[in-house]
Amino acid sequence: MITTEELVELTKRDLVLDRASLSDMPQVHAMINEYADRGEMLHRSLAELYEYVRDFTIIREAGGVVACASLHVIWDDLAEIRSVAVKEDLQSHGLGALLVEHCVDEARSLGLSRVFCLTHKPGYYEKLGFNRTEVMSFPRKVWSECIRCPKFSACNEIAMSMDLK
Template sequence: MNGATVTLTSTKIRPAHMGDVKIIHTLLQQFANRGLLLGRSISSLYDQLRDFVVYDDNGVQGVCSLHICWDNLAEIRSLAVVESSQGQGIGRELVSACLIEAQKLEINRVFTLTYQGGFFRKLHFAPIEKSELPHKIWSDCIQCPKFPDCDEEALIWIND
């Protein structure tokens, strides 16, 4: 499997700042309340703030994080775009920013657990069996109300 060349076309992507945490929390909770992603506590957002990038166009319109899990393995998670801004390529740009960061860190394998498999397939992610991922990644899953019956799809991007 070969990841496509990743480019970033937006200048509106930036690292998340301390002042973004409550906005990110509210955005993620909107989707978590609908069962579309795993919510994050404000405390965990502060703890993992460096993992996050935001799309800032006169305010945060989207968010995504790259969480390092293991040797040469990271996860794209907490991808959310304000509903009125969806369909404009913001999600693609956020994921691309995370993949570029993974490449800078020399991480060649990036996975996601998602309900939006079609979106990630367009970005050259391919299906993977959850059992092929290290057990260490399941630490967040234990807190999920759907555990152990996760119905998210596991997809992976490999840059070789």
């Protein structure tokens, strides 16, 4: 759960945690695809981001979107946390962790029993309470994203999950 102290810290820094709007999506698109260009996450088209705008939570400052994350419901008991991105100059300030915690809180409020992510940084997610798991334990629907990945045949991402109940 996001603490009062974390919200106060955001306010001190003139940062706001918010639901994404359609007007935020071009900035989210640029940030995600910057990471994707380095092979750190999947590219997302602007059309896809508009389609999934309701999945996204962002952190904004006066200059625009500085961080984002998405909670995508897969089934009645499972959701994926994806597209976690923070602008380079604001990394290591806890913004990504705050967004992941927010996604976990939202998953709990929806009544989901498990969240997962696929990542190159398992240590980061372990610090947030996730555990390594086998990707084969997830339904096939999860793999619909994997097929689009250029590394599909030689995937190097680690599956991480958190039980919520």
